[in-house]
Amino acid sequence: MAAAKTNLVLIGMPGSGKSTIGVLLAKKTSRDFVDTDVVIQSHEHRSLQDIVDNDGYMVLRDIEEKWVTQLAVEHTVISTGGSVVYSEKSMAHLAGDGVIIFLDVTLDTLKQRITDYDQRGIARRPDQSFEELFEERSVLYRRYADITIASDGINQDEVCAAILNALD
Numbered sequence: 001m002a003a004a005k006t007n008l009v010l011i012g013m014p015g016s017g018k019s020t021i022g023v024l025l026a027k028k029t030s031r032d033f034v035d036t037d038v039v040i041q042s043h044e045h046r047s048l049q050d051i052v053d054n055d056g057y058m059v060l061r062d063i064e065e066k067w068v069t070q071l072a073v074e075h076t077v078i079s080t081g082g083s084v085v086y087s088e089k090s091m092a093h094l095a096g097d098g099v100i101i102f103l104d105v106t107l108d109t110l111k112q113r114i115t116d117y118d119q120r121g122i123a124r125r126p127d128q129s130f131e132e133l134f135e136e137r138s139v140l141y142r143r144y145a146d147i148t149i150a151s152d153g154i155n156q157d158e159v160c161a162a163i164l165n166a167l168d
Contacts, residue, residue, distance in 0.1 A: 017103055018035075021160060
């Protein structure tokens with residue numbers, strides 16, 4: 001029998017709550033916590049927005065793949081950048097020892113939460129609207145998700161409880 005996967009991997013749009021839920025979920029499940037955006041910024045010594053502004057969104061995606069595929073963690077909650085789903089290599093690596101959990105939030109909710117769309121370090125085409133990005137990525141999130149959690153209209157503790165229930 002195959003060993004159980006020890007990591008919980010949160011995917012979703014910017015503003016879906018991956019980092020906040022990730023910290024809470026790590027506490028509730030006695031796991032470590034890693035935010036891949038923080039890993040990138042720490043290793044690259046600059047912000048995601050700086051990378052996008054100076055090198056372009058495709059360079060950010062390449063950098064993200066580099067650092068995500070080098071992650072070697074166990075018993076960890078991993079909060080990913082929203083663009084991780086563009087890399088099949090990254091997603092295969094994360095799925096190797098992780099349950100992929102999509103935090104599904106509606107476009108309207110995301111628009112209320114994100115007021116700094118152009119300053120958030122989002123890996124997107126310069127001409128791409130938030131709506132277009134949402135549509136494009138939603139398909140990818142659903143493709144990779146082992147579990148999808150509808151996160152609209154419920155608080156952070158309820159999202160965590162829904163994740164834990166889905167894992168049981």
